[in-house]
Amino acid sequence: MKSVFVVEDGHTEQAMIKALLGQAGFVVSVASNVDEAWNWLQNNALPNLIVLDIVMPGKSGLELCRMIQEHDKMKDVPIVFCSSKSEEFDRFWALRQGAKAYVVKPYAPKELLDTVFTHIQ
Amino acid sequence: MDRQPNLNSSAPDDPTESTANGMNSPEPPANPLDPADDPLLEKLLQANSLEQAGDLEGARILYEEIIAIDVSSVWGASAKKALDNLPPESDFDASESPGDLSSLTATGGENAYLNSVASFPPTGKPQGNSTGILGFNWARERWKSLSVGLKFKILLAVAAIVPVVAFERTLVWFERPVAESETAAAPNAISYERVVRARFLGLAVGAGTALALLPIAYAIIRSLELNLRSMVRFTRALSLGNTQAQLSVTTTADEVAVLAEKLQDIADRMGESERQMQIVERERTQDTQKQTQEKERLQQQVMDLLVHIEGARAGDLTIQVPTVAGEVGAIADAFNTTLGSLKQLVERVNTIASRVTQQAQTSQTSVLEFSSATFAQSENLQNTLRTVVGISESIRQVAGTTQEAATIARQATNAAQTGDTAMDRTVEVVDKIRSAVANTAKKAKRLAESSQEVSQILASISGISEKANLLAFNASIEAARAGEQGVGFRQVADEVRALAAQVSESTADIEQLINTIQEETAEVIDVLELGTTEVVKGSGLVDRTKRTLQDLTRLSQQIDGYLQDVSRNTIDQTEASEQVNQTVETAAKIASATATEAQGVAAKLQELATDANTLQSSVAQFQVRSNDR
Numbered sequence: 059m060k061s062v063f064v065v066e067d068g069h070t071e072q073a074m075i076k077a078l079l080g081q082a083g084f085v086v087s088v089a090s091n092v093d094e095a096w097n098w099l100q101n102n103a104l105p106n107l108i109v110l111d112i113v114m115p116g117k118s119g120l121e122l123c124r125m126i127q128e129h130d131k132m133k134d135v136p137i138v139f140c141s142s143k144s145e146e147f148d149r150f151w152a153l154r155q156g157a158k159a160y161v162v163k164p165y166a167p168k169e170l171l172d173t174v175f176t177h178i179q
Numbered sequence: 180m181d182r183q184p185n186l187n188s189s190a191p192d193d194p195t196e197s198t199a200n201g202m203n204s205p206e207p208p209a210n211p212l213d214p215a216d217d218p219l220l221e222k223l224l225q226a227n228s229l230e231q232a233g234d235l236e237g238a239r240i241l242y243e244e245i246i247a248i249d250v251s252s253v254w255g256a257s258a259k260k261a262l263d264n265l266p267p268e269s270d271f272d273a274s275e276s277p278g279d280l281s282s283l284t285a286t287g288g289e290n291a292y293l294n295s296v297a298s299f300p301p302t303g304k305p306q307g308n309s310t311g312i313l314g315f316n317w318a319r320e321r322w323k324s325l326s327v328g329l330k331f332k333i334l335l336a337v338a339a340i341v342p343v344v345a346f347e348r349t350l351v352w353f354e355r356p357v358a359e360s361e362t363a364a365a366p367n368a369i370s371y372e373r374v375v376r377a378r379f380l381g382l383a384v385g386a387g388t389a390l391a392l393l394p395i396a397y398a399i400i401r402s403l404e405l406n407l408r409s410m411v412r413f414t415r416a417l418s419l420g421n422t423q424a425q426l427s428v429t430t431t432a433d434e435v436a437v438l439a440e441k442l443q444d445i446a447d448r449m450g451e452s453e454r455q456m457q458i459v460e461r462e463r464t465q466d467t468q469k470q471t472q473e474k475e476r477l478q479q480q481v482m483d484l485l486v487h488i489e490g491a492r493a494g495d496l497t498i499q500v501p502t503v504a505g506e507v508g509a510i511a512d513a514f515n516t517t518l519g520s521l522k523q524l525v526e527r528v529n530t531i532a533s534r535v536t537q538q539a540q541t542s543q544t545s546v547l548e549f550s551s552a553t554f555a556q557s558e559n560l561q562n563t564l565r566t567v568v569g570i571s572e573s574i575r576q577v578a579g580t581t582q583e584a585a586t587i588a589r590q591a592t593n594a595a596q597t598g599d600t601a602m603d604r605t606v607e608v609v610d611k612i613r614s615a616v617a618n619t620a621k622k623a624k625r626l627a628e629s630s631q632e633v634s635q636i637l638a639s640i641s642g643i644s645e646k647a648n649l650l651a652f653n654a655s656i657e658a659a660r661a662g663e664q665g666v667g668f669r670q671v672a673d674e675v676r677a678l679a680a681q682v683s684e685s686t687a688d689i690e691q692l693i694n695t696i697q698e699e700t701a702e703v704i705d706v707l708e709l710g711t712t713e714v715v716k717g718s719g720l721v722d723r724t725k726r727t728l729q730d731l732t733r734l735s736q737q738i739d740g741y742l743q744d745v746s747r748n749t750i751d752q753t754e755a756s757e758q759v760n761q762t763v764e765t766a767a768k769i770a771s772a773t774a775t776e777a778q779g780v781a782a783k784l785q786e787l788a789t790d791a792n793t794l795q796s797s798v799a800q801f802q803v804r805s806n807d808r
Contacts, residue, residue: 070253073220081224147481154489164256166264167227 060178061085063105065095065122066140067114071163075109075140078167079174092117096125104135107178112141112152120155127156136177140170219245219254226258235265331400339389406435410442422450480507488514494800496522525801532795539788543781550777557770564763571756578749585742592735595728602725609721613714620707627700634693637686644682651676 062084066072076086087105089095091114108126110119119139126132139152142163149160158177161170226241238261245258406428416424424446428439484507487500496518500511651672658669 068253073217074223074253074257077220077224078227081227145478147478147485150478150482151485154485164253164260166257166261167223168230168261169264171227171231 059083059085060106061087061103062107062109062174062178063095063098064088064109065090065092065114065119066109066111067091068111071111071140074167075170078170082171082174084174091115092119092122092125095122099126099132104132106135107174108135108137109174110137110139110157112139112143112148120152123152123155123157134179136179138173138177140165217254219248219252223254223258226261230261230265239265331403335393335396335400339385339393342385342388402429403435405429406439410439413442413446417446417449420453422446422453477507484511484514487511491518495802496525497802497805522801522803525798526803529795529798529803532791532798536788536791536795539784539791543784543788546777546781546784550774550781553770553774553777557767557774560763560767560770564760564767567756567760567763571753571760574749574752574756578746578753581742581745581749585739585746588735588738588742592732592739595732595735599725599728599732602721602728606718606721606725609714609718613711613718616707616710616714620704620711623700623703623707627697627704630693630696630700634690634697637690637693641683641686641690644679644686648676648679648683651679 060083062079064072064075064079064086066075066088067090072088072090076088079086087098087102089098093116110123112119119141123137123139126135126137133156137157139157139160140163141148141152141160143152144162149162152160159173161173222241222245226238226245229235229241230238242258242262242265246255246262249255250259409426409428413424413426426439426443426446428435430436480503484500487498490498491514498518500514503511651674654672655669655676658665658667658672661668
């Protein structure tokens with residue numbers, strides 16, 4: 059069973075992603091901020107994909123993405139950004155940090171699932 | 180709260196499990212993640228399932244329900260996005276005629292949507308109760324959708340039928356009490372006939388009225404219908420944007436004519452405002468295009484800036500971002516300034532890091548030297564400690580020896596005191612000897628004097644005997660002369676002379692003896708004098724010896740006192756040496772610890788040097804000088 063790690067500070071968004079991915083048959087783990095997420099990633103088996111919010115209290119998702127990209131073992135885990143920042147260069151910049159895809163909030167359930175299915179290892 | 184529960188994993192079939200409880204989340208802390216607890220999330224999941232399964236219509240209905248309940252929530256926004264993404268519905272308006280008014284179409288769509296919401300009430304009411312309401316609604320909607328003319332026709336028909344039926348029913352109503360009251364008294368046939376007549380009359384009146392009114396009413400309604408259709412066509416054309424359409428009606432003075440005139444006015448004004456709108460729209464389009472171009476330019480500039488910044492992130496601090504005009508140029512400028520400061524900082528860090536490395540290495544050498552010196556010091560202190568222990572042992576031995584010496588000194592004092600006492604007795608004896616010798620010498624002198632007197636007496640006797648001898652000689656001579664007479668005398672004289680000779684001889688012997696006595700007495704006196712001198716000398720010696728013994732006692736006592744002091748001092752010294760011992764031991768321990776710590780410091784300095792090297796190599800990834808090209 060494939061696993062997805064979700065880093066998202068909003069409760070409702072967390073609930074939705076978790077429910078949608080859970081319904082699609084993934085094992086879902088959730089963290090609410092970058093520090094928690096980094097701690098989790100270092101102490102657990104690597105997931106098959108990471109869904110990252112960008113704007114969070116404390117460090118941003120972009121920063122976590124760079125940390126993951128610089129880590130020897132984690133750098134191959136595909137990252138999907140999921141953010142309400144919808145400007146073209148937000149997408150551009152997020153993808154330049156090494157993410158595989160960028161989903162703009164609000165998203166249709168199918169949109170997120172299709173993206174996850176496309177990029178999951 | 181433990182962080183671990185925030186990071187739990189949950190299997191997809193375990194909807195009760197809670198996940199991260201966001202600290203800054205405005206939502207209530209109650210578990211919001213259970214789809215069963217959130218009907219909207221449940222609906223969204225259902226809709227998604229339907230969509231995934233290909234039931235787009237079912238999905239659409241559920242999405243619409245979610246939007247109807249709460250369009251502003253995450254679920255609503257997601258459902259709206261999903262709805263927008265669904266393929267267009269081909270048969271959505273199929274039930275409506277294409278020729279209907281657009282407003283009706285919209286109303287029908289809205290009602291269909293509302294009905295669909297009503298058919299999926301969130302509270303889950305039973306469907307059966309709403310069937311009657313639905314039938315009524317349907318009839319009402321059908322009636323609303325009828326054209327006005329048809330409505331009038333129906334109304335007219337009703338107006339024609341209703342009086343007749345009403346009249347007929349009224350008669351029946353009036354007749355019944357009469358019939359009932361007359362049941363007993365009058366025969367039924369009479370009452371029934373009256374009723375039938377009345378009915379026929381009523382029907383005739385009603386039908387006649389209807390027939391008379393129908394053509395007139397129809398003509399009016401027909402005219403109204405035609406005019407209304409014209410107006411509908413006109414308004415439809417207007418709604419489709421044809422402001423040039425002309426409205427012509429068959430009447431000239433009634434409300435319909437006024438309405439038509441006003442509609443034409445509205446159309447003219449709309450045409451005018453449309454022209455103005457077109458101008459405004461053109462300007463707006465131009466503005467939008469300009470804005471779009473501006474935005475694209477801005478985005479391009481920002482992307483360029485980001486690419487440069489990315490280069491700086493990779494460590495190249497020599498980057499200079501081109502400062503274009505506008506806000507991005509300002510940012511680029513600020514970025515260049517920041518990068519300049521960072522470059523300076525990196526250079527400074529580099530310098531300091533190398534200095535730290537150097538100093539750490541130097542310090543490490545010094546500290547290692549210090550460490551070995553401290554080890555040597557520690558070793559010396561150990562030696563000192565051993566020496567001090569030796570001294571301490573010696574002092575203990577000295578203390579023992581001193582005790583023995585004190586005992587011996589005390590014995591010497593006792594012996595000296597005993598000697599002193601013996602010496603006192605010796606002095607007494609010597610004194611007695613001296614007085615005895617002195618007496619003896621005195622007596623010897625007196626003996627010498629007596630022997631001199633005897634000698635003098637002997638000399639007198641010797642003189643007397645010589646004189647007697649001479650006298651005897653003279654008497655013999657005279658006796659010889661006196662011949663025979665004198666023979667007796669001469670004999671006497673001879674006897675006397677022989678006596679005198681004997682006396683002389685005896686005197687000579689005595690003198691001889693006296694001389695011997697005198698000589699011996701003189702010798703005795705000499706000896707006695709010598710003895711006296713010796714005794715005096717011996718007495719002096721005894722005195723001196725006594726004093727010496729007293730001195731010796733005093734000295735012994737002093738020695739004893741000194742030895743006591745020495746003994747006390749050695750005890751003090753022993754204690755002191757033990758203290759010294761402890762102090763030296765502590766010093767040795769400290770020196771040892773210091774040496775160990777110094778080694779630790781050296782190790783830390785080594786680490787510092789390594790860290791500084793690491794820092795230097797970290798800083799080295801920043802390029803601070805441009806490559807010579």
